[in-house]
Amino acid sequence: MKTKALTGAEAAAEAMRQIEPDVVPMYPITPQTQIVEVYSQFVADGLVDSEAVRCESEHSVMSVAIGASTAGARVMTATSAQGLAYMFEPLFIVPALRLPIVMNLVNRALSGPINIHCDHSDGMAVRDSGWITFYCEDAQEVYEHNLMALRIAEHPDVQLPVMVCQDGFITSHSLVNVDILDDKIVKDFIGKRKPAFDFLDTKNPISVGALDFYDYFFEHKKQEFDAMEASREVIKEIYEEFSKISGKDYDFIEKYQTEDAEHIIVAMSSACGMLKNAVDELRKKGKKVGLLKIVLFRPFPESEIAQALNNAKSVIILERMSGFGAYSPLYNEISAALFHYPKKPKMVNYVFGLGGRNFGMSDALALYSELEKIDGEFLDEHNKLRYWGVRE
Amino acid sequence: MVNIKEFAKREVKLVGGHRLCAGCPAPTIGKLALMAADKEVIVSSATGCLEVSTTIYPYSAWKVPWMHTAFENTAANIAGVETAVKVLNRKGIIKKDFRYLCIAGDGGTYDIGLQALSGAIERGHKFLYVCYDNESYSNTGIQRSSATPLFANTTTDPVGDIRKGKQELRKNFTEIMVAHNMKYIAQAALSNIQDMIMKLEKGYKATDHTAAFINIFSPCIPGWGIHDGDAVMLSKIAVDTCFWPLYEVEDGQYKLNYNPEESGKKIPIIEFLKLQSRFRHLLDPKNADLIAEFQKDVDDRWDKLKKKCGIRTDLV
CATH class of the missing domain: 3.40.50.970 (Thiamin diphosphate (ThDP)-binding fold, Pyr/PP domains)
Incomplete structure (x- = not known):
């Protein structure tokens, strides 16, 4: 090596x-x-x-x-x-x-x-x-x-x-x-x-x-x-x-501080690096936050994802992809994965980073604070799909 | 000259039982193209009449390795096979030598398949490409292609009260192939079968060096509105009217293989048009000027070709 x-x-x-x-x-x-x-x-x-x-x-x-x-x-x-x-x-x-x-x-x-x-x-x-x-x-x-x-x-x-x-x-x-x-x-x-x-x-x-x-x-x-x-x-x-x-371990998903996490962001690819940094920083402050990184997307590791998320209070599915008139793909598939579980987290679909829009540490930290708020929110079709980092 | 009796003894590798229309020349062209090969052949077909009718799962009429994936990529598919065989031989994984044959209709060649074909030729893949030109998208029910002749009636450019079929001239695809500087390019027709077999044999041999291309006239029984025994006869008339000249370009040298003017057999284009229901509207006396326009296009193309073949055009 x-x-x-x-x-x-x-x-x-x-x-x-x-x-x-x-x-x-x-x-x-x-x-x-x-x-x-x-x-x-x-x-x-x-x-x-x-x-x-x-x-x-x-x-x-x-x-x-x-x-x-x-x-x-x-x-x-x-x-x-x-x-x-x-x-x-x-x-x-x-x-x-x-x-x-x-x-x-x-x-x-x-x-x-x-x-x-x-x-x-x-x-x-x-x-x-x-x-x-x-x-x-x-x-x-x-x-x-x-x-x-x-x-x-x-x-x-x-x-x-x-x-x-x-x-x-x-x-x-x-x-x-x-x-x-x-x-x-x-x-x-x-x-x-x-x-x-x-x-x-x-x-x-x-x-x-x-x-x-x-x-x-x-x-x-x-x-x-x-x-x-x-x-x-x-x-x-x-x-x-x-x-x-x-000499390393591999899995369909990477559970980064999710074991006892109340608030979890689910993401794929490079954004996970920044999100891990944010998790480390917030953990130091005693926040029960985690990151679920999905590595294998097809076949979709449905039960692994559901088991990693079903005990959380709130979850953001963070995707560099937007559905049109629908949620993004991961949000839909994770919702389906959790459907049969008696306990489900509150879950919001955040679209971010389209066309290479930068995603930095401040974004990652801000999303985790959003995540804590979601726990107390009433979610319906009007607020489950949100956009991060777009100028209105 | 090919000895037809000897040739006929060769094994047939595109066999009966397929579901092409009675009288369709395409399977005959495919069969002869396989018989003319001097080595084992691997075939790639474009989506089209010949493909759908010969390989309806779980049956196949092909007794050679055959593949098909889509409409526009038959040349890219065969390029992949040829490349694989080259590198696997080099690495000592296999020890095999083949000829490669692409076979596609005019839609898969003149139109949607042009890019993949042009690219594969330019990259130097060594394959023989045979186009069976039935001058339309026949498999989907006779729609207009860039090979469709002037004024022909097709379902997407039909004859109506104000528009009399296709208003544009046929693409001269064989000349586009000539511009690719291959070792061998030819036009052939079933009416001149020895000439066609000779061209197929030359085409395969040329693939020792470059790709090769042969455009073969392939009358469509239902599409052109002709009887199921007429394909060879109509091919002969297409050749004798100079609508479909038989010629070849070998190492850049043009050669007219048959000149109906020399033998006094050249006939006017009306003899070709009047036998086909796709041109029925041209027989209306009101449309005589359209026939004249058609004849002028045939004459123009014929004159240009003769010049390229070194034949004086001012003597006839």
């Missing part, structure tokens, strides 16, 4: 260097571009034996990925916002074909208006695309989840694609120290891909992507749903196995 100063984008590229995927289709888009630039340099310098395919669009990136993965290659790529939107169509076909492609998503606000900075509107727009999805807090998590993602994706019980998300610019362009495992250890952990079928067998040719009508389509989708469910156990197995080489 050695420590390297890396950006989140470089951390993703470093994991890819160690994995050395066979094919990396790519297309530049801010703020993801650095991942494919750094990887291209690895290719140019002969540090990896990969085919970098510089596509003419993200639609073709995912389509090349599908073709290569179908043919048995190990495939990784990366994108952001408009790029993800442009590959929306083939994105859904990847899990349907049970292809274990791993993609880094550097979260950025979807246009319009055009904005290159971070929010989660891109990732949330594809939340039901069938990809296993992790939201990482920092470059360290990005690095480690790339390595684990590949093993999860290629596990025989799963065979589904995995998306590893990091916050655009905030994580992708901030230089931090990242612990990097030795190449040999990573290579042993990653192993070789064992495709579920041999597309290149001309003696026993198969047709991939046939027309599937009402007589079979539902059964095939059910297999896909079941694989997503099965991934929960596999992810735990891979966490344990990886923990042996990294």
Whole structure:
């Protein structure tokens, strides 16, 4: 193990260097571009034996990925916002074909208006695309989840694609120290891909992507749903196995001072760093506050989240994403998770940080004081959805 | 020249039992494209008539590795397969050598698939792309594409009281492909089957170096309003009217493979139009000027092509 100063984008590229995927289709888009630039340099310098395919669009990136993965290659790529939107169509076909492609998503606000900075509107727009999805807090998590993602994706019980998300610019362009495992250890952990079928067998040719009508389509989708469910156990197995080489513990969620907390903020990705600082400061003052960080977003760790929250008095679901005429996705899903619990916290949906709006320590502390007030408020449809940090 | 008797002995790898319309040339084009290959073939199909009709789960008419994912990305899919085979061979994981075939209609080629196709060619992926051009979105019920000819009646650009079908000229897609500097580009038709097989064989061989493209005329029985035995006959008329010239561009050199003017077989475009219900409205004497306009477009394109092929246009 050695420590390297890396950006989140470089951390993703470093994991890819160690994995050395066979094919990396790519297309530049801010703020993801650095991942494919750094990887291209690895290719140019002969540090990896990969085919970098510089596509003419993200639609073709995912389509090349599908073709290569179908043919048995190990495939990784990366994108952001408009790029993800442009590959929306083939994105859904990847899990349907049970292809274990791993993609880094550097979260950025979807246009319009055009904005290159971070929010989660891109990732949330594809939340039901069938990809296993992790939201990482920092470059360290990005690095480690790339390595684990590949093993999860290629596990025989799963065979589904995995998306590893990091916050655009905030994580992708901030230089931090990242612990990097030795190449040999990573290579042993990653192993070789064992495709579920041999597309290149001309003696026993198969047709991939046939027309599937009402007589079979539902059964095939059910297999896909079941694989997503099965991934929960596999992810735990891979966490344990990886923990042996990294020396750290992993979970679907991170419970930061939530055990006895009366007031909990739920968040994902980079904002969790600031929120942890706020929790530390408030704990010193005797406040019973905590943070619940969600790392695994799909499959949704419903019971783990519900158990971590149901004893709290008040909860803020803090999301870099706004529903239109509805609550944000996490708020809806956590409400559903708590529905069957006799005890439920009071819960408010706060939308924050859209288009890269800064979220600092003062914001984090102020939100925790809001949280205490929520405990005594009457909540209805008029005040459950709130916006943090927007000028009125 | 291809020996048809010998050629016919080759194994058929796109077999019967599919659900294409009776008389549709697309499966014949697909079958011949597989038979013409000098190596094992991997196929990628765009969404379209041929794709939906040959692979209705749990059946498949393809006896080769075949894949399909969407309408516009067949060239990107095959690029992925070709790249995978290249790198897996290099890493010693496999030891295989294939030809790669993309097959798509004009909608998936001229329109929605153009970007992926252009990109895959530019990146140097080595595959043969065969377009079966039925001049419309036939699979969804005969809608207008950029391959649809002037004045043709389609369901999205229908003939009405004030608008007489498509008002714009057909896209010259083969020339767009020529601009990509591939080793081999050609136009073919089922009426000239030896010429077509020769072109398919040349196309595959060219993929030793670059991608290759062959545009094949594919009359649509219900879409064009023709009888189910008419596709080959209509192909012949399309060639003899110079509506669909047979030519090839090899290493940048144009060659006209068949010149109906030389043999005195060139016939006016009305002979082509009058057999198809999509042009029925043109037969109304009031629309004679439209036929003249159609003829002028055919003549203009033919003259330009002849110049490129080095044939003097002032002698006929």
